[in-house]
Amino acid sequence: MNQFVEINFDGIVGPSHNYAGLSLGNIASASHGGDVSHPRAAALQGLEKMRGNLVRFGHQGFLLPLPRPNGKLLEQLAVDAHTPRQLLAAAWSASSMWTANAATVSPAPDTPDGKCHLTPANLVTMLHRGQEWPETKRMLETAFSNVDHFAVHDAIPPSFGDEGAANHMRLCEGHGSKGVEVFVYGRPGGKFPARQHEQASRAVARLHGLDPAKCVFIEQNPAAIEAGAFHNDVVAVANEHVLFTHAEAFADQTSAYDAMQSAFPALEVVEVPSSAVSLEEAIRTYLFNAQLVTRSDGGMALIVPEECRTSAPVWAWAESMLASNGPIREVIPVDVKQSMANGGGPACLRLRVVCDPGTVDPRFLLSDSKADMMAAVIASNWPEQIDPADIGSDALTSSVIAARKALLSALDLTELG
Ligand code: SUG
Numbered sequence: 345m346n347q348f349v350e351i352n353f354d355g356i357v358g359p360s361h362n363y364a365g366l367s368l369g370n371i372a373s374a375s376h377g378g379d380v381s382h383p384r385a386a387a388l389q390g391l392e393k394m395r396g397n398l399v400r401f402g403h404q405g406f407l408l409p410l411p412r413p414n415g416k417l418l419e420q421l422a423v424d425a426h427t428p429r430q431l432l433a434a435a436w437s438a439s440s441m442w443t444a445n446a447a448t449v450s451p452a453p454d455t456p457d458g459k460c461h462l463t464p465a466n467l468v469t470m471l472h473r474g475q476e477w478p479e480t481k482r483m484l485e486t487a488f489s490n491v492d493h494f495a496v497h498d499a500i501p502p503s504f505g506d507e508g509a510a511n512h513m514r515l516c517e518g519h520g521s522k523g524v525e526v527f528v529y530g531r532p533g534g535k536f537p538a539r540q541h542e543q544a545s546r547a548v549a550r551l552h553g554l555d556p557a558k559c560v561f562i563e564q565n566p567a568a569i570e571a572g573a574f575h576n577d578v579v580a581v582a583n584e585h586v587l588f589t590h591a592e593a594f595a596d597q598t599s600a601y602d603a604m605q606s607a608f609p610a611l612e613v614v615e616v617p618s619s620a621v622s623l624e625e626a627i628r629t630y631l632f633n634a635q636l637v638t639r640s641d642g643g644m645a646l647i648v649p650e651e652c653r654t655s656a657p658v659w660a661w662a663e664s665m666l667a668s669n670g671p672i673r674e675v676i677p678v679d680v681k682q683s684m685a686n687g688g689g690p691a692c693l694r695l696r697v698v699c700d701p702g703t704v705d706p707r708f709l710l711s712d713s714k715a716d717m718m719a720a721v722i723a724s725n726w727p728e729q730i731d732p733a734d735i736g737s738d739a740l741t742s743s744v745i746a747a748r749k750a751l752l753s754a755l756d757l758t759e760l761g
Contacts, residue, residue, distance in 0.1 A: 347700040348451065348520035351403045352635065353487075353708065354394050354694045355446070356718070357387040358409025358438035359747035360740075362730045363686060366430060366437060366472045369536030371572035371627065372687035377732075379685065383438070384726040386682030388719060390441070390693055393647075393678045395715050400645070401637060403701055404710040407487070408760060409748055410440040410479045413741060417475050429732070434472035436735050436744075442688045443695040444510040444577055445473065446480050450552040451514070451698035452493065453522045459495045460699050461552040462488060465508030466499035469539040483760060486705060493703040497551055505537075506544035509695055510575035511564075513582035515608040519638075519698045524608040525554055528576035528594070530564045538564070539574055560603045563595035572627040577691050579626060583636035583644060585610045586671045590626050591617045612671055620661045629655045633689030636672070643673035649689045653677045707757055717754055725750045 365377015398404040417435040421427065440446070450461045464481045467473035477499040488494035500506045516523030527545035530538025542561065549559045564576055573579045573593075580589035587604065594600035605611045616626070626632060628651070635647040652658045652675075662675045678690055701709065725747035727740065734740045752758050 346520050347702065348453070348698050349403055349701060350519045350696055350698050351405045351701060351704070352397060352694040352696055353405035353407050353443055354390060355407050355441035355443035356409055356751070357383065357390045357441045357683065358412060359383050359726045359744040360412040360436045360730070361386045361438040361441070361682065362433065362436060362732060362735060364430060364433035364437065364732060364735075366434060367470055367574065367687060369569065369572065369574045370687040372685055376685040381730045382682055382728065383730060384722060384728050387722045387726050389680050389682055391715060391719055391722065393680060393690060393693065394710055396678065397635070397637070397647070398710050398712070398715070400639070405487070405697070405704065405708050406710055407443050407446060407483055407695065407708065408752065408755070408757065409438060410476060411748065412436050412438060412744060414475055429735070431471070432736050433732070434475070437472035439473050440476050440480065441683065442692040444692045445508045445575070446695050447484060448506070448508050448512050448548045449695065449697050450525060450554060451519070451523070453520060454525060454552070454554060454558065456553045457495070459493055460488070460697065461495045461497065463497040463506075463548050463551055464499045465506045466502060466544070467505070467507060468502045469505045469537050486757070486760065487708040489705060490703045493699065500544045500547045504541040504544035504547065505539050506541070506548065507539045507575055510577040510692065511540040511545065513580070513587070515582055515587070515604065515611060516584055517610065518584060522558065524558045524560060524604070525549065526560045526562060526582065526604060528562050528564050528580070530569050531566060534566050534570050536569055536574065538569055540564070540576070558607060560607050562600045562603060565592050565595050568592055568623060571623045574687070577633055578630065579623070579632050581632055581634055581636050581691060584638060586612050586614060586636065586644060588614045588632065588634070588636055588646070588672065589616070590621070590623060590632055591615050592623050614665070614670055614672060616661060621657050625655060625657055629658045630684065630689035631658050633691045635690050635694060639674070644671050645674040645676055646672050647676045647678055647690050649684055650677045650679045650681065651684060707755055718751065721751050721754045
């Protein structure tokens with residue numbers, strides 16, 4: 345009997361969290377570019393979400409912020425006082441907090457060698473994200489260093505954009521059983537970039553040795569990308585046998601359901617029609633950027649952003665869905681406003697890894713007392729706010745570097761320094 349459980353590894357919001365308007369096609373990022381950010385509040389909001397899930401589900405992991413500013417990127421771009429601010433801001437981005445883009449994960453039951461395979465996402469479409477993967481890989485190799493149970497690959501080479509788990513869903517009877525992996529990609533040519541390339545998805549599936557009969561490749565709806573669904577996880581999420589999706593998520597919705605159903609006959613679709621929640625409202629509230637999680641009684645809970653509760657159509661739909669007695673029994677709003685303003689909801693902030701918790705480096709697993717300790721380090725070291733005009737200043741540089749160092753030493757992870 346294996347001990348496989350799903351562990352959500354949330355990204356801790358880094359001390360340089362700021363709003364630089366860097367992500368074309370991400371409506372929240374574009375509309376908040378230039379705002380003053382609140383890194384301390386952002387990191388504490390993320391930590392509260394983790395604490396809640398630890399109590400509810402018993403397991404919670406985390407990944408650390410990457411080193412910022414990225415001196416190597418500043419050097420490579422020869423950034424000076426005349427360089428456009430956005431290039432400077434790229435090297436300061438705390439975007440590694442959105443760990444749904446850290447990697448694609450194929451758990452051991454799906455792979456031929458019985459190991460959990462992880463491929464860091466190359467994130468090549470956006471400069472500020474494309475710098476992440478080498479450091480992300482180093483962190484994954486530390487957290488999942490047990491080579492009997494894990495295999496960590498290099499990222500897929502450019503120019504095929506890969507955005508990781510945000511465009512990947514796994515259907516299964518239970519987390520420990522063999523699953524069907526669903527890869528969702530976008531076709532280029534629209535007004536916004538299609539950040540996940542079909543060939544990147546196919547390469548990840550091959551790299552992980554997945555059984556082709558247990559893989560499904562689906563095209564994202566170009567209209568959803570145009571409306572601001574820059575990742576599939578903005579319009580759909582799956583857990584075990586349930587797919588929770590907007591009716592306009594895929595290019596051909598009926599064929600998408602058919603393809604998933606023929607690979608995984610037990611599929612149960614919970615579809616939200618456009619008449620109940622428009623694509624625009626779904627993207628504004630991030631209803632689908634939810635964590636769909638199995639409770640101990642087998643029912644599922646949907647962890648949604650607070651913004652869903654204050655949307656009349658979304659909340660009305662949620663109430664009618666709960667009354668209908670479907671597979672989702674509970675809707676839990678959480679406050680991640682600081683991340684939301686950059687286009688990152690509850691699901692963006694986590695990477696799901698199905699594994700035996702005993703095989704993970706325990707320094708990356710949360711406990712109550714560790715959460716208290718992390719909250720104290722964040723409260724006394726993370727900047728209270730960042731005005732985009734301060735990015736690049738000597739004072740802010742020293743303060744964000746020192747803040748991250750303080751957390752690494754508190755967690756005994758200085759080797760990632
Ligand atoms: O890549 N925002 C992120 C949000 C990522 C959300 N992740 C998922 N959907 N899984 C992005 O667009 C904004 C940074 C800025 O503008 O400062 C940003 O990178």
